[in-house]
Amino acid sequence: MYSRQDLDLLREKGISQAQIETQLHHFHTGFPYLTIVAAASVGKGIMKVMKEEEETYLKAWEDYLKSEKKVTKFVPASGAATRMFKDLYAFLDATYEEPVTAFEKTFFSQLTQFAFFVSLDETCKDLFGKGAEALCKEGKFKEVAAALLYSEGLNYGNMPKGLLLFHKYPEGNRTPVGEHLTEGTFYAKKADGKVHVHFTVSEEHRELFELLVAARKSNYEFKLGASFSVFYSIQKPSTDTLAVDMQNQPFRDEDNTLLFRPGGHGALIENLNDIDSDIIFIKNIDNVVPDRLKENEAHYKKLLAGILVTMQQRAFGYLRKLESKKVAPEELEEMLAFTENELCISHPETFDTDDALKAYLERKLNRPFRVCGMVKNEGEPGGGPFITVNPDGTASLQILESSQINKHDAKAMDAFKNGSHFNPVDVVCGVKCYQDDKFDLTKFVDPNTGFISHKSKNGKDLKALELPGLWNGAMSDWNTIFVDVPVSTFNPVKTVNDLLRPEHQS
Secondary structure (H helix, E strand, O other), rough: OOHHHHHHHHHHOOOOOHHHHHHHHHHHHHOOOOEEEOOOOOOOOEEEOOOOHHEEEEEEEHHHHHOOEEEEEEEOOEEHHHHHHHHHHHHHHHHOOOOOOHHHHHHHHHHHHHOOHHHHHHHHHHHHOOOHHHHOOOOOOOHHHHHHOOOOOOOHHHEHHHHOOOOOOOOEEEEHHHHHHHHHHHHOOOOOEEEEEEEEEEEHHHHHHHHHHHHHHHHHHHHHHOEEEEEEEOOOHHEEEEEEEOOOOOOOOOOOOEEEEOOHHHHHHHHHOOOOOOOOEEEOOOOOOOHHHHHHHHHHHHHHHHHHHHHHHHHHHHHHHHOOOOOOOHHHHHHHHHHHOOOOOOOOOOOOHHHHHHHHHHHHHHHOOOEEEEOOOOOOOOEEEEEEEEEEEEEEEEEOHHOOOOOOOOOHHHHOOOOOOOOEEEEEEOOEOOEEEEOOHHHHHOOOEEEEEEEEEEEEEEEEEEOOOOHHHHHHOOOEEEEEHHHHOOOOOHHHHHHHHHHHHH
């Protein structure tokens, strides 16, 4: 089935024939839907922290930062900003020359409010001999849009979001990369002033990230009283997935080579697994705010982290007790109650012996921990928090996307549509065990939680396989705690006009 050329390509990528066969099997059979018990809500899977409790958790995190433990901020930043400008691309393709839609009118009427305006204005002068505002007054709106998006100008349509100017500051406007470095000092700075930040980037844009950080790093360090340790990683070629045609046969390019596609953000579990750290914060590249709002965001980041280390230490104490073999029946009951009440894991059967219960507790407690902020559902797109049935028959907390839900299951669809909260990707991870060894995070992935999407290449239809999402199936077998946080902590930039929201203006 595979030619020498195919085998050479597999070796180059580090992909085995067994992986290919597994992927082909998924294309033929599809992925099973998850069984939903209920949407998680406050009091039923989502923790609501009272004001009087906050201080305890904040103190726990403050103490942790004084320890020798390593803390890292992990930011997936490889995605291009193309979708952020889809409305402007549509305008450039339209037959009309002046703004017609509400989006277009808003963008051009408030052009000077964008942090990138000065750069755009200079680019327009270089390309057309006139600034952006002057061109708009002459009705040359498409020239302005082209100067922003195309490679002859700022090339924003093909750049990663992390490198675009988002926010205005008197000392110089700032990109999301700069905002994430600054933000890290608010909740991830150790007692020695060190802040570890890890960006996942594309090979194509890695040098641009490195140059930007090198140019700004010393100024940030001086201003913020911090020392930044910045690392980068690329999505591994071994996590690419095979594309197939509509008959589920390997899709071949015009030169007859097999076509592989990136496996989605779930592939980043490999990058996360390579980080030598005790605690890792995960946050999307575009969910940043100006400095005036960072204290509020940091408060809840520290709260989530404090809950994590507090719950993790309780689990560690239980595991050491289990390891000692000196556990009283009432202590076993306390541990079981912890898994049920704090970690929201339900077990459908009783345990015949204490040894069976001990084995179960060891298995459930000795896993990576994550605490995820959840915000009230106000119609934003994205997955949400649910209680679902696991492969071992237990039920626990999971973050689901719509693709994982059976559209013909009325109960499941009702739960998905009417869930009280959604996932803003605000995660704090504990990735070491009670013996201080690093977990192999790839061992806690549910491989049956990927999904298949339809794409095209050179005018031909194809199917693509997405790996289990980073905060979905890739963390399926983690201990999970959901915490209610205010929507003020969620300020993503999905379209360029989102930068005009009050939260993103100085």
